[in-house]
Amino acid sequence: MPDAPETGDGVPVDPTGSRRDASARRPAITGEGVTAIESQLRAMRSDAEQHIAHARAEFDQANERLKQRTGRDLIVATLIGVGIGAVVVASLIFVKWLFVLFAAAAMVLGVFEFSRALQVAGRRVDVVPQLVMGFLLLLSGFFLSPWIHWVSTLVAVVVVIVWRLVAQLFAADGRAHIDVIGDVLVAGFVQMYVPFLTSAAMILLAQERGEWWVLAFLILAVVADTGAYVSGLTFGRGGRHPMAPRISPKKTWEGFAGACVAALAAGAILAVFMLQVPWWAGLIFGAVVLATATVGDLGESMVKRDLGIKDMSSWLPGHGGVLDRLDSILPSATAALVMFYLLHTLGVS
Structure with missing residues (x-):
């Protein structure tokens, strides 16, 4: 069989013209990017949950102080x-x-x-x-x-x-x-x-x-x-x-x-x-x-x-x-x- 054609930089390509090594490397790069984005999203979500929990705790404390002063849930x-x-x-x-x-x-x-x-x-x-x-x-x-x-x-x-x-x-x-x-x-x-x-x-x-x-x-x-x-x-x-x-x-x-x-x-x-x-x-x-x-x-x-x-x-x-x-x-x-x-x-x- 004839050898697969090469691009100008010597990288073999398939008959459709796509690069073999490039297509092999692309999923690895994409996977690393997705993993980094997921880590950032998890960190952001954890930080948001902490802020929400802190705000809710402060709200509950303020509401409890109001209940003690007024005798009812305002x-x-x-x-x-x-x-x-x-x-x-x-x-x-x-x-x-x-x-x-x-x-x-x-x-x-x-x-x-x-x-x-x-x-x-x-x-x-x-x-x-x-x-x-x-x-x-x-x-x-x-x-x-x-x-x-x-x-x-x-x-x-x-x-x-x-x-x-x-x-x-x-x-x-x-x-x-x-x-x-x-x-x-x-x-x-x-x-x-x-x-x-x-x-x-x-x-x-x-x-x-x-x-x-x-x-x-x-x-x-x-x-x-x-x-x-x-x-x-x-x-x-x-x-x-x-x-x-x-x-x-x-x-x-x-x-x-x-x-x-x-x-x-x-x-x-x-x-x-x-x-x-x-x-x-x-x-x-x-x-x-x-x-x-x-x-x-x-x-x-x-x-x-x-x-x-x-x-x-x-x-x-x-x-x-x-x-x-x-x-x-x-x-x-x-x-x-x-x-x-x-x-x-x-x-x-």
């Missing part, structure tokens, strides 16, 4: 709060009657966990009639006239009280009279505290542009709570000047000052751009909601301290129970309704 609480806020805003802006369903669900959960907490504390609470009458009372606030709603409120309170008395009569367990009276008062209080105050928001929602007023007082309550939280965490470390040490040791005057600034500023902005009322009316609105939200917050803290519990439940991670989130909102609903009627009666627009 990250989880924020995510849940944002999710609930998105549902509320969407329901109010697009189809406001959907907010009735959302409010009804929150009211039912609030009544249920409050009733269970009272039962654990030794009170006799009839959960089913409380839920049924509370639901009907809430619907009357949205679908019926305000005057009929007042009649519905009276009926709801009478029904739960009579139910408790009849149930106690059939129980015949020798319960002390003072305890029976306490159970009756508690039955009426549950109805007035959760369903009635929630129904005030439904009355406001049913008004013309009422959805914007509901959204405004919800924003004010949240802004005031956030302002108090940030200001108290920044300037009131260690409870420097506690507001009510026997009721809620972590609430400080520094936090209240931050809540006041935030609520007044938000009230003026919401008045002009959302409620279409003068800015000074927004200042009054912000101050009223701040006052009712603070009273509601301290009031629920006092109830929980009397019951010997920290949270009404653990249904909302980072927040506690549903009622723990409604404590400042419930009384603010009535305040917002009063402000709405007052400003419209005076012709302020």
Whole structure:
């Protein structure tokens, strides 16, 4: 056979013209390159994993310090709060009657966990009639006239009280009279505290542009709570000047000052751009909601301290129970309704 042709440098080539030695050396060079690249990639990945692990450890430590100072998981609480806020805003802006369903669900959960907490504390609470009458009372606030709603409120309170008395009569367990009276008062209080105050928001929602007023007082309550939280965490470390040490040791005057600034500023902005009322009316609105939200917050803290519990439940991670989130909102609903009627009666627009 004839010898294979050679290139100019004397390297044999096959009939296709490729170099034998070059093709033999190419895989070795490529393999060395791939090995070097893989080593670099493994080193980079290991370095990135170390940085991620270090950053995660620092984040966990910072989050743990926040939990120790605030008593709750701030990250989880924020995510849940944002999710609930998105549902509320969407329901109010697009189809406001959907907010009735959302409010009804929150009211039912609030009544249920409050009733269970009272039962654990030794009170006799009839959960089913409380839920049924509370639901009907809430619907009357949205679908019926305000005057009929007042009649519905009276009926709801009478029904739960009579139910408790009849149930106690059939129980015949020798319960002390003072305890029976306490159970009756508690039955009426549950109805007035959760369903009635929630129904005030439904009355406001049913008004013309009422959805914007509901959204405004919800924003004010949240802004005031956030302002108090940030200001108290920044300037009131260690409870420097506690507001009510026997009721809620972590609430400080520094936090209240931050809540006041935030609520007044938000009230003026919401008045002009959302409620279409003068800015000074927004200042009054912000101050009223701040006052009712603070009273509601301290009031629920006092109830929980009397019951010997920290949270009404653990249904909302980072927040506690549903009622723990409604404590400042419930009384603010009535305040917002009063402000709405007052400003419209005076012709302020």
